[in-house]
Amino acid sequence: MIGIFDSGIGGLTTVKAITDRLPHADILYFGDTARTPYGSKSADTIRSYSVENGDFLIKKGAKIIIIACNTASSAATDLLRQRYDIPVFEVITPAVELAVKTTLNKKIGIIGTRATISSGIYEKNINFLDPEIKVLSNASPLLVPLIEEGFLDTPETKRILKKYLIPLKTRQIDTLILGCTHYPILKDLIAAKAGKRVKIIDSSTAIAQSVVNFIGSHENGDILTGTSGRRDFYVSDITPQFGNLAKNILKSTVNLTHREL
Amino acid sequence: MIGIFDSGIGGLTTVKAITDRLPHADILYFGDTARTPYGSKSADTIRSYSVENGDFLIKKGAKIIIIACNTASSAATDLLRQRYDIPVFEVITPAVELAVKTTLNKKIGIIGTRATISSGIYEKNINFLDPEIKVLSNASPLLVPLIEEGFLDTPETKRILKKYLIPLKTRQIDTLILGCTHYPILKDLIAAKAGKRVKIIDSSTAIAQSVVNFIGSHENGDILTGTSGRRDFYVSDITPQFGNLAKNILKSTVNLTHREL
Secondary structure, three states: OEEEEEOOOOOHHHHHHHHHHOOOOOEEEEEOOOOOOOOOOOHHHHHHHHHHHHHHHHHOOOOEEEEOOHHHHHHHHHHHHHHOOOOEEEOHHHHHHHHHHHOOOOEEEEEEOHHHHHHOHHHHHHHHHOOOOEEEEEEOOOHHHHHHOOOOOOHHHHHHHHHHHHHHHOOOOOEEEEEOOOHHHHHHHHHHHHOOOOEEEEHHHHHHHHHHHHHHOHHHHHHHOOOOOOEEEEEOOOOHHHHHHHHHHHOOOOOEEEOOO | OEEEEEOOOOOHHHHHHHHHHOOOOOEEEEEOOOOOOOOOOOHHHHHHHHHHHHHHHHHOOOOEEEEOOHHHHHHHHHHHHHHOOOOEEEOHHHHHHHHHHHOOOOEEEEEEOHHHHHHOHHHHHHHHHOOOOEEEEEEOOOHHHHHHOOOOOOHHHHHHHHHHHHHHHOOOOOEEEEEOOOHHHHHHHHHHHHOOOOEEEEHHHHHHHHHHHHHHOHHHHHHHOOOOOOEEEEEOOOOHHHHHHHHHHHOOOOOEEEOOO
16 A cells, blocks of 8 residues: 655645556555645644654555655655655655756756745755756745635736746756646646746656656565555545545545544 | 634734734734644634634633634634633624624625635624625635735735625625735725725724723723733744734734644
8 A cells, every 4th residue: 555645635646646657556645634735834843744644644554655745755754764664755856866867957946835945955955966956946835825726727827927937947947846746737837937948847757657666676566466446535624625626636536535633 | 811813823913903902901812823724624623723722722811712713713603602601702793793884785795715705604694683785705715825925915916806806896895894814914905906985894903893892891891900911922833934924914023932732
């Protein structure tokens, strides 16, 4: 069973990317919709929520954990790896590796929540791989609420997106990391606003490929033994809005189960 | 001691309105910034958070409680009144009474969070006072994130606001209730977009006046006996962003104390 958690519904973009590649995998998802969003909260608070989420997935039988939230990945990965014996994946490293391979002019841009950007984790990981790369980041805190409200192709979203991207474009990035699992929902719009010369790195598909590689390797193949494509979706709060967004992302109706915190 | 809670920082507009009128009152504030916002969450979740918040204020010595959050007021007032022996004020009734007195054409508009609007509490309370009044409401869920991000006078905020107000304007309301304690921060902009003929009812000042009247009455005067204008501000999460917003609302620097949940 692959355990996946996110601050809310956005992490389902990672579920979609994984199940597109591994349709028979058993998926256990937890979205912390009662405390969403994490992106404007402090690192300490995000860590304490992430431990609760990880413990829940393990109690329910997860054999690997994916932190499908850039904010939680940036704040809580080390802590969860110390705490658990099973593999803990985060969404930052796969996107970083792909971006470093992709850039030609060594200028990579990143957009994400306030907490993710201020953690500086993308800069640190990119420059660990290649110290010559210039990393330009911009917090884009209104994108998550706009996406959750279904403002997907409106003039307001376009304007706000333009505002967030201008400082990165004027400094001529050729690669842009979508540093939040909500953002793939706006991928086409972001690509259009970023311009033809900018390659978009989607952290959801990057992590999915990384998990597929891990499971596909000889010694980890048994994670899929006996699985039947089971999907369990838990959330800490249920509203019609969350259900609609989940359906929009997964392209199918989803049964969300309420887990009381 | 007057205990006041909100889902976050917005309830400080109520604190400001009360301390402007009662500078010597002792104020104990709790903002649930670790779980903000409440407005997109379910009524059950909002109720359970509200009970925790109320219990905290009482443990700290509150003699009256003000629910300075329309979302929590709409979901949890009855529950808190059953639970506590002290007076529990909510922000809806004073705004409703003022709006009913103000309207001439008997068409009142309301904007608020998704949870507040879908509770239907404004319609119910207005029509209890005057069944002939037509109540037109529109959920405006992006206003809180825009305010929290400091998009106070930007073209995007103006456009989104216009979108939220059009259905109310075309149906010719003459009175508009700001059904969220964040919205007074945008009061001038909202008034401009609503048009000259629309009177704006601010739930923060309405509740403040109602508390002043209550305390000013003979039998409740002792709530202010021996008070010295003490201010204690607790929040469940601290970030620089929350501090800036608090300062912006109260027009003075604020010491926020972290309360672990």
